[in-house]
Amino acid sequence: MEEKKKHGWFHRKKNKKPAHQHHPFHAKEGHHLQSHHSQGKHFGGKKLRIIPLGGLEEVGKNIMALEYGHDIIIIDAGMSFAGPEMLGVDFIVPDISYLEARKHNIRGMLFTHGHLDHIGAIQYVLPKLGNPPVYANKLALGLIKSRLKEFSLDKSAKLHLVDETSKLKLGDFNVEFFRVNHSIPNSMGVFIGTPVGNVVHTGDFKFDHSPAIDKPADFQRIAEIGRRGIDVLMIDSTNALKPGFCKSEAEVAAKLEETIEKIKGRIIIASFSSLIGRINQIVNFAAKNNRKVFFSGRSMVENMKLAEELGYATYPKGVVRKISPQANSMPPSQVLILTTGAQGESLSALTRMAMGEHSSIKIREGDTVMISASPIPGNELAIVNIINNLYALGAKVITNNDMDIHVSGHAHQEELKIMYGLIKPKCYVPIHGELYMRKGHIEMIKTVADPQLMVTCLDNNGDVLEVSKQGVRKSKEKVPASDILVDGLGFGDIGSRVISDRKIMSQDGIVVMLFHAYEESKRLISEPDIISRGFLYLKESEEMSQEVKQMASKAFEQITQQNRTIGLKDLKNELERNISNFIRKRLRREPMIIPIIMYA
């Protein structure tokens, strides 16, 4: 958690970086060093620069810029959720200072689909970049509109509807789209033509021959795009370590339907509110089995309302009801509750049910809870806690470990190989995933790729790939691409110092000591006061409290008698050091120490 302060924002480096790793430096025009890949050959002329500003050091926060001459286009603008080590941080948005400095060149923003890790930073990005035009298809545009509305930005935004047949001319960029599958309907990949080369960006994708609402990915179209000659393929790595094929949504649907039919008691299904196709299917299975469906959780209600309006969800009238205690009083065999919280999020509807704190739903003997999701790394403990609590309340819990009631939306290894075969690029660049996933992706594709395929690992966000008439190479340039931390309403007003202070207090609390002394003589007027939080119960540990006070008094006298003219800052530092040492030795704890000195 080192700290970089740039442009008035506080940035963080990912968790902890190896101490002897290179630090990114600022982009300098004209400062093009020869990279390994260029192998010494001349690399001049006008260049296309491809710059992932997010999505390389995380699963999330996806955003990529393409720059050619005085034209820039941006693909996606996502957020990521902060890991538990980012204490108190709600979410993270990308650093777009590079784009801000060139905002007059921005010709448009393209969105591949409507997930938050692709659209969730738009309220931050759009105003900063001078409100460039936005291009997205129906569902993504609907979700972008709701997001912007939350921040009162929907009126001013320039929103343009596109689909897989659209062709855009954005400055020197020719943009087209192609249909893929994913865990939200209407996901698209992007083709970008430039005077120096062609690029394909897969977005998040999988191949599903029997998706829930969508049509299957358009193999013909992808092959046709491949035949144009693609210089660079930027490709999803989320599941690159998983062998075989990702199962179809149809298999999940069949298993869910079969299970819903068999269960006699009340059914509660937790899933993602963006899995619109699956949720639509579940509602229809419920209807077939004479169950009413109650949506629980704000995003579930809102997304499904939008999906219905846009025609993505269709089910018989009267099946879906507002969540209410009615769901407790109706015959169990007539109730199905669809809820958010499948990741164990602390304030989610499922968590509240498991804690017995949900305003409408009381979990009870005979209930079956199905968790139609897989845990995102870091959420395992929270989910296990929920499952234990559901069992303690008498429910039976079915997870994806017990039967196939969830599939991922990301291509497994065999699908990645198919995308490679359809596009046949000159250069293959894994994106969307942490370093270890992308390294694994590279090893995997090398086992099947043409020997002459160039496979490039862009290690960090802000790395730059250059395409010129001479070919493709990794630049030695780095563009600023740290994380902007969002806590409450503040963007970037907390940084690593704030986080590390929180860390200290989270481990051992804080001890505030108040010293009253005469300014002239520096003698204490009375015993110091001690106020602590998160340290120990001083009430319980009166003895300890007395020890600390006595020790601190003595330290104060010693320090000031040795140096009668000691400055306030030095005195505070000395006191802090003394008190810290004492507590560390006495209790093996290291609370935050704040000495306050009041002179009379």
Place this chain on the structure above:
Amino acid sequence: MEEKKKHGWFHRKKNKKPAHQHHPFHAKEGHHLQSHHSQGKHFGGKKLRIIPLGGLEEVGKNIMALEYGHDIIIIDAGMSFAGPEMLGVDFIVPDISYLEARKHNIRGMLFTHGHLDHIGAIQYVLPKLGNPPVYANKLALGLIKSRLKEFSLDKSAKLHLVDETSKLKLGDFNVEFFRVNHSIPNSMGVFIGTPVGNVVHTGDFKFDHSPAIDKPADFQRIAEIGRRGIDVLMIDSTNALKPGFCKSEAEVAAKLEETIEKIKGRIIIASFSSLIGRINQIVNFAAKNNRKVFFSGRSMVENMKLAEELGYATYPKGVVRKISPQANSMPPSQVLILTTGAQGESLSALTRMAMGEHSSIKIREGDTVMISASPIPGNELAIVNIINNLYALGAKVITNNDMDIHVSGHAHQEELKIMYGLIKPKCYVPIHGELYMRKGHIEMIKTVADPQLMVTCLDNNGDVLEVSKQGVRKSKEKVPASDILVDGLGFGDIGSRVISDRKIMSQDGIVVMLFHAYEESKRLISEPDIISRGFLYLKESEEMSQEVKQMASKAFEQITQQNRTIGLKDLKNELERNISNFIRKRLRREPMIIPIIMYA
């Protein structure tokens, strides 16, 4: 994180419990309510009481008491590591207040094996219980001795060596042991005979026909014990949700040997220091391939030293060296480093290597790091972070996902069925695992068990199972069995209030405000001072700081002018409320607020 204060200790309830769940109450002699299982039949006479005080709400902290008349024996006394939600807590030990009150009845403590979740609370338990005799086999006893030595308790302890042929008479208890397999050599199950019934406790176990050092589990002996007629089988649930058989340690050894042979560069293997058999094998494979072995990590060095002394580890002289920078300068093909830290522990040797902060080892291009372990839930993110950093330094990383370089030490479903078949108890009680694992265990065993088998779920630590001549039943009694939190050198001196204060500060920091006022008039002498930590950079947010000060001044004046005689406590509460509200509205954050008032 509710709070119970009993006997001067602070106890916690597991994470969050459902709000309408029953709270445990104290054991009352004579207060025996009819349980479901007793089915109304008379249940009198002298009883055996089986009381797991730990190991039911966690994986870890295993301890079980058996009480018959005036005799008590204890099986294991383990610790558990605190989850990340237990801020600053180092580990957790069991609540033994029930045993403390009856310490004169304790006839002995038996230990099944030497893992910390079975012996790690001994330094806490032994002195509290009046130093009862300890029975364990060679390796466990060696590890218990080292643990006690750390706390200067080894001299006074009454340590007795037993083995699988020993027969103990401890009060009315007849105790014997039987050989099982586990991830540490020399693990044993326990047979306990009493006048009212026989009990078998499996300990942690698996069946391995080709273990690393041990002999295979003793099927003949277990069957012979089963033929005596067993009333209660207490059985390990850790892997009860995993189908099939747990693989043999021999398969891991073969894969490790093959991999070590193939790799030309330097090899770093991270594993558990208690996997003495596996580590012994790795050292021998290294020797065969002309590699020197460097042990890294204190527990690795100490455990292997003990293992060598006790004859559990045998390898050619001169193969193992002290860790030193020599491991960087020797030819890579002659170096193998065995390290702790396979769970991503923050101060472990592997973590320091990955961060580039290890004093001797520098990870570099060409290194292969093998993680011979599986992540314990909650550690996934830390491990992923390490893997990313190792890749960033140029290493290749092999995990158990890539090839079988780790197996668990706990029985899978088919092995549990075999144990059931060998013992054929009247009552089957899953232990060692969280509620959802034990519920799954019950469902699984019911699919194969005799219809008349009684399967009992003891929901919580402190639940009591009673055995009398009439049979077995779950008592409605509960024995105190909360968690004792250990932070630094203090046992139980922090409780849920301390933890919840840490939580608040970890999320939004702390704001201390100093008000200087005249005591009589309650008018402020000057503007209040503000000191914050983990809140925001007030330097950066001078404006915010001024706003808070102005608001706080105004609040102080208003409160005191409305009530000139307001007490200090009420004034502080009012100020805190006002400042909190202001900051919540302004920034959507909720730091800890401490107002301090200094009267002149």
